[in-house]
Amino acid sequence: MGDMLTQAEIDALLNGTSSSEEPDEATGSNSNTETLTSQEIDALGEIGNISMGTSATTLFTLLSQKVTITTPNVTLSTWEELSKSYSSQYVAVKVEYTDGLIGSNLLILKQDDVKIITDLMMGGEGVKIEGDLTDLHLSAISEAMNQMIGSSATSMSSMFSKRIDISPPKAYTVSFDSSDPYGEFRPDEYLVKIAFKMVVGNLIDSEIMQLLPIKFAKELVSSLLNSTEDKRDSAIPEPPRTPEPPQQVPSFSNQNSYIEPPVQPVMQPQMQQPVMQQQAMPNFGFDGGYQEPQRQRSPVSVQPVQFQAFDDGLSATEKKNISLIMDLPLQVTVELGRTQKLIKDILEFGSGSVIELDKLAGEPVDILVNGKAIAKGEVVVIDESFGVRITDIIHPSKRL
Template sequence: MDGMLSQDEINALLAGMDTSAGGDTPADAPADGGGDAAPAEAAVSTPPVGGGAIDESLLTDSEKDAIGEVANISMGSSATTLYSLVNQKVNITTPQVELANWENVINNYERPCVFIQIKYTVGLDGTNILILKEHDVMVITDLMMGGDGTNTDGEIGELQLSAISEAMNQMMGAAATSLSTMINQKVDISPPQATVLDMINDDPSDIAEFLTGTFVKISFKMQVGELVDSTLMQLYPIDFAKTLKDTVIAADESSQEAAPAAAPAPEPAPAPAPQPQMAPQMDPSMMQGQPMPQMGMPQMQMAMPQMMAPQMMNMNIQPAQFQNFSGGTTIMAGGENIGIIKDVPLEVTVELGRTAKPISDILDFAPGTIIELDKVAGEPVDVLVNGKFVAKGEVVVIEESFGVRVTEIVQ
């Protein structure tokens, strides 16, 4: 049959491969009728997706330094934002910029980890990916939810992914604001998407297309209090990293050209030397029986009116003119932007009732002791926010947990 090798042809091909080891017959010599078959070496030499050698010429050292400087400024803003979220000291060190591929990331980073993809929607057109270790995400999200950062048992769930996405949204939003200042135009991002990956069995093209080739890897050393001492990675496509660097440099050069050269300040004219004021001559006969005048300040007080009088006469004194605000915009009470503090957690307490007991009764407390409260059965419970009484409600049962249905808001 056409395209099929006979047994003799297969034997001849195998014999040719054996003799090639001794140098008698080239291994790639085609067998009769087998010209359409590809050499076995071709399939072996094909590099895996995201692997292979890295071409270091794709990025010069000066370009790496410039990209690192931009990333350093951006992450400085992000560290400040993270501090406000976890209430722990956050330190992100100077970044290290290098070229990498998917295989390099797999071999040099702890698995599994959390990939957070951020897309620029305004001002810039590109994507970058943040990679955090699973333990670091558990610590940060526990701190965000009011814990002490030690509740890191178990696996990352939807709650942790949602919390870290919100944290990265605020952090990268602050970084976008820094970029806006650097390039003199608005920069905005889309909501980040967080995913837990083990990287070994994941196809990089399913995450982002640029991960299948060579990309820019920026590594930061991140410390959060005494709980996290780890590495944070940021991945950029090479073209986007270069575009970002060129945009920042072009904006910096244009701002320097637009700024007029500052004219040298004129040297101040030397002030005339003050003329010594002569003390008024007094008749000795008038001094008899009078106390001696003190020297120094009284003489200056006598001389000052004479010095100031000519200046006051030459001054143009007019009543102050103020702008009339009657027709201006009035800021109504309550119009502040409350959205800035909407993410601040507050402690909500439901109080069933209270009572006062002497110390002797409290010392007699034991399992089974019944304490009578100041509220009757069925009376609404009090809802307090950060200790302040804000509402009344009734106790309900939600599946296996207690809850409170608000029935009245206290003004």
């Protein structure tokens, strides 16, 4: 009896075994909470990658500086764990989703990064980071995040196949040593941390962090998966084409009558020979005593098959002439937008002036060839350069 385990020891062994059996899930120190599967982590990374890719384009427009936001790193953490790694004060921007998605998240930036972004937005060189953080800095970063998240919401709308709207972001200072002033996260509650490396010109080489409640993160993943399934279901395969019934061969009787075929283009040689035989066979002097062999049938009118012409109707000479200009260069321009200003307004332009265009953030841009609009598209980032993805070709009748 001395070797038997007590009930307390049995409970300890069972608890130790159950806590280690969590394969393929992101967990932290608190095991009594929701976790994320590896599939959900990958989906959140993809959502963040697409959203921040669009946001980087918007930030470039605001700052006139090259902006790079790298692939995100998705982990689980708690407010207490973050306080051990992030000791100084930060700026938090709260973004609430009001339509399509219901939830909120926080974007965390360093205060010095906020000062640099504000200085660039005001037309400065991005070097004025002395002094305390003011309401001007918070207002500027709120506007920057409003446009960034607004453009990312447009990308998410396309990704989730539904309209997604946000409320104006709210910026405030935050310290992980204290609790979240808006009560979004409890100190010991798990949250999703999505970290992006952000590089702005030669001025910022830092990190922008996105914090989401696990419940809202799972809603994002669910919306993405449901959208993917809906698109798959809507792609109904084309029904198999019903084979055309075989053309019925007209019946021919053993009559000596001959039906003259209508005048048609020259028939093939192999079809002309039987007609000649049929004209000669009945005239051998066997009036009524000769029965026409079964193989001798009345001539069939054969017409060459005519198909609709799908080519451009150009002659060989015209096609040859067009090939001579294939190597001529054309100027391709991507137009972000236009506006009209009075002369007095233009004379007041200076470094840092902001010009409002006639297009909203996230709207398709115009693609012009030699000044003529031919297509619409969306701006994308290719490695370290900007590009445009064509989304719609303008019909020739609308290009005038």
